[in-house]
Amino acid sequence: MxxxxxxxxxxxxxxxxxxxxxxxxxxxxxxxxxxxxxxxxxxxxxxxxxxSPPRINYNVNSMASFVTDAKRQGVEIEVELIADKKAIADAKLATSLFIAEGSPLFERTRLFSSSGHTIFFETEFIAPELCPELRKPGIRSGSEKLLGERYGTLGHTADIVVRMAPIQPSDAAFLGVTAWQVGIEQEQIVRKKDGTAFCFVRQVWRGELVQFSAQAIENR
Amino acid sequence: MxxxxxxxxxxxxxxxxxxxxxxxxxxxxxxxxxxxxxxxxxxxxxxxxxxSPPRINYNVNSMASFVTDAKRQGVEIEVELIADKKAIADAKLATSLFIAEGSPLFERTRLFSSSGHTIFFETEFIAPELCPELRKPGIRSGSEKLLGERYGTLGHTADIVVRMAPIQPSDAAFLGVTAWQVGIEQEQIVRKKDGTAFCFVRQVWRGELVQFSAQAIENR
DNA sequence: GCCAAATATTGGTATATACCAGATTATTTA
DNA sequence: TAAATAATCTGGTATATACCAATATTTGGC
Incomplete structure (x- = not known):
């Protein structure tokens, strides 16, 4: 390096x-x-x-996903689906999505790795009751379809929160990392055009492996 | 809490x-x-x-500065000027600002604290040779004016890089923190409308004291 | 009651030691 | 030669101990 x-x-x-x-x-x-x-x-x-190889740069302004952006730098990202199941809204999810605790959800977790080292993982929770448009004829209502098409089908905004925090043991296991070492946690509440929250996303990053870049335009 | x-x-x-x-x-x-x-x-x-008090939220989308944004949450931020001097461009600064190594610069460092605890500090380097418009009659050409007006006078864009990294001893002293504990480092290259870089900004944050929020609008 | 000196407590740090359990390498055996 | 076994090495972790130097607290003297 x-x-x-x-x-x-x-x-x-x-x-x-x-x-x-x-x-x-x-x-x-x-x-x-x-x-x-x-x-x-x-x-x-x-x-x-x-x-270590050099940190991977993620340009958050690029319309491209992390995977695409990394590829542009010559870094191949492997995506592994490690959970795809039905889940139940706990208190936090219920509050975030404005649904009742215990409501059914689809949950999907994917690992994003480079040459065998996980950079971050992402868990998505989507509430099928909140997006009936995905169940209209011709669109399968499986979690794969629901989650897979969330970006494509539903125009959306997202409320994002990013924080530096020690990685909990269960998350550390996903990342193949020592528990309590510090990482970057991101939570998103994804909304439809009308403002309805329908999806909750959580990412945990190994902060020492990446850097984030952006271009800001100050217009005043 | x-x-x-x-x-x-x-x-x-x-x-x-x-x-x-x-x-x-x-x-x-x-x-x-x-x-x-x-x-x-x-x-x-x-x-x-x-x-600890709760983490301070910084909404990076708000046009407001960190200080203003914190005030909105009822958190008063004290700003302390701890360095305001002439400096010389080292290799990194020279490369960033496209000036010769050894060129004169103005350097300003400020601490941003809440109830006596420093949240982050910021060091700005500005190259007077790159902004003659700030020296036209009626505008003082001191560092105070140069740096103070960089946002107001010069419309600009910024290239930003953010990374999680251990805090070096010299930076840790500013923050009143143990060396090598992990923090958040941000570097900006601020450009005029024509794309000329004229200012280099470096911030080091105590990541455990803050969280960053944003609203993303995905338009595809 | 007041002030100064002695003492105890604090977090930060460094050391030597020990155990764990998986990975790697060397050795032995068939 | 190939497979099975033993010895070694690895990072991760926990313990007990020790010193430092600044801060709090207690004590002593007046």
């Missing part, structure tokens, strides 16, 4: 580095964690530590 | 918590660090740990 080290090249072990620098292993471990947080290296549990 | 604890209320010490949970102090320390990263508590070196 920095020119002198090849991507995915193995680094010396924590114990070796600790000894080389006359430092305890715990200290070396903490230092290496900071290097990981810089996006310069990544670790695989019980395998070793390796040089 | 969660209803049962008052903002800025003191928490038990690390040693006490460790003993209460039959856990070593280091373990308690790590757990408390995660709680800080959630934005639920903050620590002050050698004083104790306290309950």
């Amino acid at each position: 920095d020119g002198s080290l090849a991507e995915h090249e193995g680094l010396p072990s924590e114990r070796t580095i600790a000894e080389q620098h006359s430092v305890s292993r715990m200290t070396a471990h903490k230092a290496l964690e900071a290097i990981e947080a810089e996006g310069l290296a990544y670790s695989e549990d019980r395998r070793g530590r390796f040089v | 969660d209803g049962s604890l008052a903002e800025h209320e003191g928490l038990p010490s690390e040693r006490t918590i460790a003993e209460q949970h039959s856990v070593s102090r280091m373990t308690a320390h790590k757990a408390l660090e995660a709680i800080e990263a959630e934005g639920l508590a903050y620590s002050e070196d050698r004083r104790g740990r306290f309950v």
Whole structure:
């Protein structure tokens, strides 16, 4: 990445580095964690530590999706569907979508990875009761169709909230990452043109692997 | 913040918590660090740990500045000017602004704090050679004027890059925070209407204290 | 009651040690 | 040669201990 080290090249072990620098292993471990947080290296549990490829840039202004945008940089993103099922609205979802707690939902979770490393995952909840237009004749009403067409069929706006937060253990498992390490969480409430919320989206990103770019036009 | 604890209320010490949970102090320390990263508590070196106020929301779509936006939520932001001087373009600045290394610049750094806690700081570099329009008669050419009027006088666009990264020691000192804890870094290259870059802005945020919101309009 | 000095407490940090369980490598066996 | 076994190495984690230096608190003297 920095020119002198090849991507995915193995680094010396924590114990070796600790000894080389006359430092305890715990200290070396903490230092290496900071290097990981810089996006310069990544670790695989019980395998070793390796040089990271450069951060992937996501231009949030580009009309393109993350996958398309990455491809433009020569980075291939693999998308894996790891959950596609019926779910029930919990308190938070019910409030967000203005539906009753316990209402049926479709839930879909996908992992977005690059060369085997998950960059982020996304869970979408869609309320079929809120989009009858997707069930009119000729359109299947399965979750695949509902969720797959949410962008195409329904013009929409989205309320987005982004925060930096430690990654909870269940999310860390999806990302293949140590629990409590800090990441980026995004939540969206997607609305139809008339303002009705019909879809809730949650993303959790490994923040050390990406950077976000944008072009702002200040017009005053 | 969660209803049962008052903002800025003191928490038990690390040693006490460790003993209460039959856990070593280091373990308690790590757990408390995660709680800080959630934005639920903050620590002050050698004083104790306290309950955090809720995260401040910054609506990036609002035409308002962070200060104004916070005020709307009832949060008063204090702005402190901690540097206002002449500087010299280093390699990075020179490249960003398309000027020669060593060119004169004005540099201004301001801290943005809420009830004594710095939320983020911002350093601006402006190249006077790139905006002669600010030196025409009637406009002072001091850094105060140059930087103060950059938004008002010069219509502009900005190229923005945002990344999650550990906070370097020098930046951590500004923020009153432990070095290497993870934060949010933002860099902007501000351009005039004709596309000429004239200003470089760098912000470092304590990501655990804020959340960013936006409204997206998807029009396809 | 007031002020100064001594003491206790605090978070931050570093060390040495230990265990875990999977991954990797070396060795042995058939 | 190939497969099975043993030894080694790995990062992740937890513990007990220790020191630092600033802050709070208590104590002592007047």
